[in-house]
Amino acid sequence: MTTLAFLLLIVATIFGYFLNRIAARSIWNRGERLHSLTSYHGLFSALMVLVPVLTIMLFWLALEGRILDSLTMSGLPDGVLDGQGTGGLQLILAEIKSVSRGQIFGTPEDWKIAAADRYIALTRTSNMLMLIVVAVLSVAIIAFARSRVRVDFRARQGVERIVSGLMIFCSVVAIFTTLGIIFSLTFETYRFFEKVPVWDFLFGVNWEPQIPIRADQIAAEGAFGWLPVILGTIVITVVALVVAVPVGLFSAIYLNEFAPPKVRLVIKPVLELLAGVPTVVYGFFAILVVAPAIRSFGQSIGLDVAPNTALAAGGVMGIMLIPFISSFADDALSAVPQALRDGALGLGATRGEMMTTVLFPAALPGIVGGVLLAVSRAIGETMIVVMAAGLIARMTINPLESVTTVTVQIVTLLIGDTAFDNPKTLAAFALGMMLFLVTLIINIFALRIVRKYREAYD
Amino acid sequence: MNDMRKVERDLKVNDAKITARNVDVRYGETHAIKDVSIDIPDRTVTSFIGPSGCGKSTFLRCLNRMNDTIDICRVTGKITIDGKDINERSVDPVQLRAQVGMVFQKPNPFPKSIYDNIAYGPRIHGLARSKTDMDEIVERALRRGAIWNEVKDRLHAPGTGLSGGQQQRLCIARAIATEPEVLLMDEPCSALDPIATAQVEELIDELRQDYSVVIVTHSMQQAARVSQKTAFFHLGDLVEFGETEKIFTNPSDPRTESYITGRIG
Numbered sequence: 001m002t003t004l005a006f007l008l009l010i011v012a013t014i015f016g017y018f019l020n021r022i023a024a025r026s027i028w029n030r031g032e033r034l035h036s037l038t039s040y041h042g043l044f045s046a047l048m049v050l051v052p053v054l055t056i057m058l059f060w061l062a063l064e065g066r067i068l069d070s071l072t073m074s075g076l077p078d079g080v081l082d083g084q085g086t087g088g089l090q091l092i093l094a095e096i097k098s099v100s101r102g103q104i105f106g107t108p109e110d111w112k113i114a115a116a117d118r119y120i121a122l123t124r125t126s127n128m129l130m131l132i133v134v135a136v137l138s139v140a141i142i143a144f145a146r147s148r149v150r151v152d153f154r155a156r157q158g159v160e161r162i163v164s165g166l167m168i169f170c171s172v173v174a175i176f177t178t179l180g181i182i183f184s185l186t187f188e189t190y191r192f193f194e195k196v197p198v199w200d201f202l203f204g205v206n207w208e209p210q211i212p213i214r215a216d217q218i219a220a221e222g223a224f225g226w227l228p229v230i231l232g233t234i235v236i237t238v239v240a241l242v243v244a245v246p247v248g249l250f251s252a253i254y255l256n257e258f259a260p261p262k263v264r265l266v267i268k269p270v271l272e273l274l275a276g277v278p279t280v281v282y283g284f285f286a287i288l289v290v291a292p293a294i295r296s297f298g299q300s301i302g303l304d305v306a307p308n309t310a311l312a313a314g315g316v317m318g319i320m321l322i323p324f325i326s327s328f329a330d331d332a333l334s335a336v337p338q339a340l341r342d343g344a345l346g347l348g349a350t351r352g353e354m355m356t357t358v359l360f361p362a363a364l365p366g367i368v369g370g371v372l373l374a375v376s377r378a379i380g381e382t383m384i385v386v387m388a389a390g391l392i393a394r395m396t397i398n399p400l401e402s403v404t405t406v407t408v409q410i411v412t413l414l415i416g417d418t419a420f421d422n423p424k425t426l427a428a429f430a431l432g433m434m435l436f437l438v439t440l441i442i443n444i445f446a447l448r449i450v451r452k453y454r455e456a457y458d
Numbered sequence: 459m460n461d462m463r464k465v466e467r468d469l470k471v472n473d474a475k476i477t478a479r480n481v482d483v484r485y486g487e488t489h490a491i492k493d494v495s496i497d498i499p500d501r502t503v504t505s506f507i508g509p510s511g512c513g514k515s516t517f518l519r520c521l522n523r524m525n526d527t528i529d530i531c532r533v534t535g536k537i538t539i540d541g542k543d544i545n546e547r548s549v550d551p552v553q554l555r556a557q558v559g560m561v562f563q564k565p566n567p568f569p570k571s572i573y574d575n576i577a578y579g580p581r582i583h584g585l586a587r588s589k590t591d592m593d594e595i596v597e598r599a600l601r602r603g604a605i606w607n608e609v610k611d612r613l614h615a616p617g618t619g620l621s622g623g624q625q626q627r628l629c630i631a632r633a634i635a636t637e638p639e640v641l642l643m644d645e646p647c648s649a650l651d652p653i654a655t656a657q658v659e660e661l662i663d664e665l666r667q668d669y670s671v672v673i674v675t676h677s678m679q680q681a682a683r684v685s686q687k688t689a690f691f692h693l694g695d696l697v698e699f700g701e702t703e704k705i706f707t708n709p710s711d712p713r714t715e716s717y718i719t720g721r722i723g
Contacts, residue, residue, distance in 0.1 A: 261529065339566035343629070345527055347579040347636060348556030357578070362569050 001127035002061065005134045009053055012138035016045035016145060023149040036155035044155040045145035047162045053137050060130050068126060069093060072119045077111050185436065188429035195423040196224045201430060203227065207393035207404075209413060209424050224427055226434060228393035232403035233435075236314040236385060237378040239399050243318025244374055248325025249367070255326070256333040257351055257359070268330070275323040283387030286316035291388060298400060306390070306402040313388040314399065317381055321374040328373065332366020333359055361454075368450045376439050382407040406431050475500040475640060475670040476521060481535030483516050483525065490516045492694040494535075498687070503662060503671045505681035505702070508691035509717065514674045517691070518642050521672065522558035523551040539640065556583050559633030563645040565625035567617035567632075572609050575617040575628060576600060579636035595635055603631025604661045623654020630661060641665060643673040647680065659684050678718060682706050690714045 021042030028034050034041075073081075073093060081089065092112070099108055099116035100123075108116075148155075193201070204225015211222035251271065255264050291312035298305030336359050344354035360367075390402030391412060413428040420426070474497040483491035491513045498504050506514035516525070523544060525531040537544050544554055556579065567575050576596045577586075586592035596613070600606040605627040609620070617628055626646055633641060643662070647655040662684050665671055675681050681688050682702060689699040690711075698705060698714045709715045 337566070339562060339564050340568060341527075342524070342560075342562055343566040343568065343632075344578070346522065346524060346555055346560035346562070347582070347632065348552050348554075349578075349582050350552050353582050357582070358568055 001124075001131060005057060005127075005131050008131065008134055009050065009057065009138065012053070012134075012142060013046045013050045016049045016138075016142040017042040019142060019146055020045035020149055020155075023146060024155075027149070027151060032151045035152050036157075040155040040159050041149055041153070044148075044158045044162075045142060047159060048145045049138055049141045051162060051166070052141070053134055056137065057130065057134060060133075064126050064130075068119065068122050071122055072096060072115055075118055076115055080109075080111055182436070185429055185433045188426055189433040192423060192426035192430040195426065200224060201226055205395050207409070209409070209427050211422075211424050222423070224423065224430075226406075226431060228395045229404060229406050229409050229431065230434065230438070231395060231397065232310070232389070232393065233379055233405040233407070235310045235397055235399055235403055236317065236389060236405055237375065239311055239314025240317035240321055240378045240381075241371070241375065243315050244321035244325055244378075245371060247318075248322045248370070248374075249329055251322070252326040252329035252333060253355055256330050257355055271323050271326055273323075274320065275327075277320070279320065279381065279383040280387070282316050282320050283384045286312050286384055286388035290316055294400075303400060305400045308388060308390040308402040309400050310389060310403045311399040313385050316388065317378055317384050320381075320384070321377060324374045324377065325367075325370045328370020329363070329367045332363035332370070335366065336362045365450045365454045368446055372443060372446050375442055379435065379439055379442075380407060382411060386411055406435050473500045474498065475539065476672075477538050478517075478520075479536045481517070481520060481533065481537060483513070483520060483534075484532045485516075485528070486530045490694055491520070494696040496689060496696060496699055498670060498672060500670045501666060501668070502687055503666050503673060503685040504687040504689065505685035506672065506674045506689050506691060507676075507678060507681050507717075508697075510676070512691040513694045514689075514691045515644050517696075518644055518672060518674050521640070521642055522555045522560055524555070524560065526551055556636045557638055558640040558642060559636060559638035561626070561630050561633050561641065561643040561646045564649050565622055565629050567620070567625050567628050569616065569618050571614045572600075572617045572620070572628060573613040575632050576635045579632060583636055585636065599631045599635035602634050602665070603627045604657065604664070605631055621654070623650050623657055626650060626654065626658055627661060630658070630665075634665075638669065640670045640672065643671065645674050645676060648676060655680070678706070690717065692717070 021038050024034060024036075024038040024041035028038060036044075073089070081092070084092065095108065096112055096115045096119055098105075099112055100119045201224050204223060205227050206223035206225045207228050208223045251267075255268055255271075259267065287308070291307065291309060294309055294312050294315075295305045295307060340358050340362060341354060344358045345351075349357065385405045385408050389404060389408060391404050391408065392402060393404050393409070394401060396403065410428045410431050413424060413431075418425045476496075476498040478494060478496045478498075481491055481494045482489070494517060506518060508514050519525045520533055520537060521539075521544075523533075525533055533545065539554075539558065543549070568578060570578070573596055576599050577592055580586050580592060580595050586595055597606065597610075600609060605624060608624060609615075609628075617625065620628060626649070630641075630643075630646070646662075647658050650658065659680065662671055662673065666686075673681075673685065685702050687700070688702040688705040690697045690705060690709075690713075692713050698709060698711045700710075705714060706718060709718060
């Protein structure tokens with residue numbers, strides 16, 4: 001039924017487009033000078049139908065479930081729901097729904113079967129109603145749009161207004177999603193801090209979150225100091241950047257200024273291919289190839305190297321980040337006007353001097369943008385570190401030891417048994433919140449620095 | 459006028475700063491400059507005129523080997539400055555470009571302060587021994603560039619904040635700061651308004667005392683105003699070269715005459 005409604009809408013849109021277009025065309029054929037091109041008249045009708053009807057359909061589908069649920073529940077015979085908690089009510093509703101789908105386990109009570117029948121009937125009515133609404137609205141809007149087709153009708157402006165409205169909507173969606181994420185993070189973090197003191201979290205140096213979530217479990221006492229975890233993230237991020245920034249920058253500079261065109265044509269796509277490798281592949285590359293290699297090398301020169309090292313995870317993450325930095329830096333360098341290159345070369349600068357004294361400062365904002373993106377990726381990267389870094393939180397900055405990161409801990413906290421009133425689970429939200437704040441602060445600082453040192457060209 | 463022409467001719471014989479013999483330039487398949495030979499005198503303004511795409515800018519860029527920076531460009535023939543072949547293996551194009559300054563069509567100050575713009579060349583060539591030395595070089599260059607009075611109070615403001623005409627004079631001053639012997643100008647006034655153009659032309663006339671100036675221009679009036687010698691290029695050929703006065707009043711080649719009277723170009 002829903003599919004039918006969508007099909008109907010698509011047909012109405014196309015029909016509206018051609019109806020108005022043909023109408024406008026016939027006016028044009030009479031030798032009149034139309035204000036807007038015929039295709040704008042068509043688009044005007046199509047968009048007038050598509051946008052509002054689609055909006056109504058989406059709202060309908062979003063709200064339908066809730067309304068049907070509450071209608072079904074309120075129609076149950078008196079007394080059967082007495083003494084049920086929220087969980088119990090949801091269980092009953094789920095059972096009614098599965099009965100309505102024909103998935104019957106055991107022998108449901110008669111009132112449940114009756115409720116399931118009513119649920120089916122309600123669903124059918126709702127779908128029918130939606131189909132009718134869509135059909136009536138489409139026809140009405142098409143008729144309205146058709147009546148507007150006139151010589152001096154400004155269909156072009158109309159279309160542009162609708163499209164710009166859509167663009168505003170799209171940009172607002174991103175903002176509201178972000179706000180929603182921040183809000184839910186804040187809310188859960190607040191609940192976490194009701195159970196664990198803020199100071200213990202912010203300044204604690206022990207991270208042992210594996211506390212019991214049911215009374216019969218035996219587990220650790222619990223300690224929620226985030227410092228060793230964020231320290232692990234910092235160590236791995238630094239290792240990754242130490243690998244990625246110089247390699248990425250130098251490859252960008254080479255490709256941009258020194259490489260013969262043929263070499264550039266080969267190397268650039270290959271480099272960008274690195275960005276397409278799934279992180280899980282990097283993860284097993286790190287754990288199966290890089291970590292053993294580092295370990296055996298370390299032992300051969302007499303160092304004590306852990307099997308899971310921050311160096312292996314960070315190093316491989318660095319390789320993953322090279323294409324980010326190099327392609328951003330390459331774009332930024334290419335955007336510097338040829339006139340500036342000519343100016344420097346014309347004064348007798350070598351290509352190297354031109355790069356360091358003119359191109360690099362001018363391209364700095366773009367380059368820093370790439371590095372920032374890489375930092376955010378490194379801090380937020382999960383798969384490689386889950387696989388190749390350890391799980392034990394230690395206060396160490398030695399990259400040869402096993403460390404754990406914020407993202408790894410979030411994963412382990414949310415895997416397996418979870419209970420959303422337990423500090424163990426809520427700690428994941430607190431960590432997420434801190435991660436968000438750290439990246440935000442880094443971004444703000446970096447933007448400040450760039451604004452201070454950039455050399456703007458125009 | 460006749461006397462003057464005689465002097466100029468003497469100059470040409472005795473004092474050719476730049477000589478080019480049988481120069482050809484190819485961009486891939488395109489033959490941009492065909493067998494050009496020319497003697498450019500010292501302490502004179504020489505202008506290259508001709509319709510768009512005639513190769514005058516390309517030829518100008520041969521004189522400081524800026525064409526080396528374009529991958530597909532090939533230059534053959536012999537170009538000497540002070541008798542020394544600039545395309546010889548022993549010549550460092552970087553050193554050459556310090557000796558042969560260049561000013562471009564669009565003002566291209568670096569996105570740095572006015573001071574750093576001027577100091578750029580002296581710094582990369584190590585011309586200043588101390589901070590005060592550098593200050594002097596910068597002031598001298600800005601004075602020679604006829605822009606000192608306008609910028610002396612804001613030497614550390616960005617060069618990109620100046621007006622178009624000021625930017626171009628800044629670029630000329632920047633080129634002068636490395637103490638070149640030859641100054642090449644590729645349509646230096648085409649992006650400027652008439653007042654700024656007049657200022658830059660006046661400056662070019664002054665620079666003639668110390669440098670050999672070669673200017674590419676689209677404006678025949680400008681060529682007539684600022685230069686003593688004029689070369690007319692057409693489709694990659696050097697059609698005619700001689701005293702400006704003669705080129706504009708009594709050209710010997712019919713193509714030159716057509717261009718000057720506006721029939722081609």
